[in-house]
Amino acid sequence: MQYWLMKSEPDEFSFDDLEQRPDQKEPWDGVRNYQARNMMRDSMQVGDPVFFYHSNCEVPGIVGIAEVASEPRPDHTAFDPDDNHYDPKSDPENPRWFLVDVGFVRHLTRKIPLAEIKQHSDALDGLPLIRRGNRLSVMPIDPQHWDYILDLEPGSAEKT
Template sequence: MQYWLMKSEPEEFSFEDLKTRPDRKEPWDGVRNYQARNMMRDEMKVGDGVLFYHSNCDVPGVVGLAKIASEPRPDHTAFDPEDKHFDPKSDPDNPRWFLVDVQYDRPLKRVLPLAELKDHADALDGLALIRRGNRLSVMPVSAEHWDYILGLESTESPTG
């Protein structure tokens, strides 16, 4: 089993939105970064754990847990000229972009803000999320980091 962190802007698609979808599942479409695409296409497996992260909001942070719920497949939004993720260079016979389904698991007991995660930089050394300048929307999380982050949800926030 592998672990991932997947970012979404809550104004675009929130963890609560995922909860309300049929079967609490949604295709993770619109990824247009080759490194993130490669992880989705080549490394993600059904059952892998996901830290669902809200970005570009007042308090960015990990808000819930999800899991990978499908094998990777071509991202259909790349072929639809009416979709905001349309890519005119993408070809259905040789797809450039891929997606997986993500399924809701549970909310965290409390949001784990990015600022707090950065306060644990020593324990989370190597976690791409806290690396300066990292903007990937999909990133791997080691089992050790996964366990450490989930351990933080039961502790009191330093801000009380």
């Protein structure tokens, strides 16, 4: 099992949106970064835990826990000329972009803001989220970093 953090702008797709979806699952489509694609395609496995992170908002931070809910498959949005994520170079016979479904697990008892996470940079050394210049929307989380961040949540004895 591996641990992940996935970023979404809450104006585009929020954690509440995920919770309200049928079966509380949604394809994580539209990723157009090769490194993030490779992680979804090659490393994510069904059941892997995911921190759901709200980015590009007034107070960015981790708001909930989700899980990888499907095997990777080609990202259909790459083939649709009417979709914002259309890629004319992506071929259904040899797809360039992949996605996984993400499933809702639970809200955190409070948002853990990025500013607070950065205050723990010694304990979270190497965490991609706080690495300067890292803008990936999908990133791996070391198990010890996962546990440390969950310990910042009140009532953290019920870790997922």
